[in-house]
Amino acid sequence: MDESPQTAAAVQAALAEWADAGDAEHLRRFFKTGPGEYGEGDVFIGVRVPQTRGVAKRFAGLPLSEVDLLLDSEVHEHRLAGLVILNAAMARAGKPRGYDAAARERIVELYLAAVRRGRVNNWDLVDISAENVLGPWLLDRPRELLFQLAHRDSLWERRVALLSTFAFIKAGDASTTLELCELLLGDRRDLIQKAVGWMLREAGKRVDRGLLTGFLDRHAAEMGRTALSYATEHLEPEVRQHYRDMR
Numbered sequence: 001m002d003e004s005p006q007t008a009a010a011v012q013a014a015l016a017e018w019a020d021a022g023d024a025e026h027l028r029r030f031f032k033t034g035p036g037e038y039g040e041g042d043v044f045i046g047v048r049v050p051q052t053r054g055v056a057k058r059f060a061g062l063p064l065s066e067v068d069l070l071l072d073s074e075v076h077e078h079r080l081a082g083l084v085i086l087n088a089a090m091a092r093a094g095k096p097r098g099y100d101a102a103a104r105e106r107i108v109e110l111y112l113a114a115v116r117r118g119r120v121n122n123w124d125l126v127d128i129s130a131e132n133v134l135g136p137w138l139l140d141r142p143r144e145l146l147f148q149l150a151h152r153d154s155l156w157e158r159r160v161a162l163l164s165t166f167a168f169i170k171a172g173d174a175s176t177t178l179e180l181c182e183l184l185l186g187d188r189r190d191l192i193q194k195a196v197g198w199m200l201r202e203a204g205k206r207v208d209r210g211l212l213t214g215f216l217d218r219h220a221a222e223m224g225r226t227a228l229s230y231a232t233e234h235l236e237p238e239v240r241q242h243y244r245d246m247r
Helices: 008-016 021-030 049-058 064-071 076-093 101-116 123-138 144-150 155-164 166-170 175-183 190-206 209-222 225-231 237-245
Strands: none
Touching: 008 049, 008 064, 008 076, 049 076, 064 076, 064 101, 076 101, 076 123, 101 123, 101 155, 123 144, 123 155, 123 166, 144 155, 144 175, 155 166, 155 175, 155 190, 166 175, 166 190, 175 190, 175 209, 190 209, 190 225, 209 225, 209 237, 225 237
C-alpha cells in the first residue's frame, strides 16, 4: 500500500521522478509553447502520459483543495495529473452505489473555476476532462452553461463546451453537439475547427449518420476546410467529395 502523503507536493515529487529533459523538449514543441502559439509559455518537465496516470492513481484520495493546487501549477504535467484525479473522483461520486450529489457539485465547481481562470489551457487537458467532469454532470440537467462557455473569447472555454458534449453523444444524444457546432462554425481557430469536425463525426458514427449528413447538407458550404475534413473522415469517398465540392 502506498504510504505517500495525499498532498499536491507529494504528487509533484512523484512526477519529478519520471521527468526527462529530452521528453520535455519534445513536449514543448508538440504542444506549441513558443511565442504566439496556442500553448505559449506552458512548462513541461517531460513526464509521459502513462506515467502521469500511474502517479495520479496512487493519489486517488487527494483532497480537492490539493487538486486545486495542482491545477494552479505552472507545470503542465501537474495540471494533467490533477485533472486525472478529478475525473476519478467524479466517476466515484457518480456510481449508483455511493452516489454523492454534493461531492459531484463540489468537483464541478472546482473544475469550472479552474477553466475560467485559465488553468485547463491546452487541448489535452480539455479533452481528458471535459467529457468526464462537465459531461456527466449535465447529462440530466439544463445545458445553458455550455452555450455560455461557447460565447466566451477563450479558445479553451469554447473547446470545453464542445468536448463536454462527447458524454452526451456516448449516451445517444447529439442535440447539444449539433447546436454548439452550428454556433461555432465561424470560429476558424484550428483547435475549434478540429473539435467541431470531431464531434460531428462522432455524432454521425455513434448516434445517427443522418444527423451528420443533415448538418452537412445545411452547412458544408460555410464550414472551414479542417472542420469539414474531420467531419467527413468516415464517409464514403464519393460522399466526402460531394460535401467538399459544396465549399
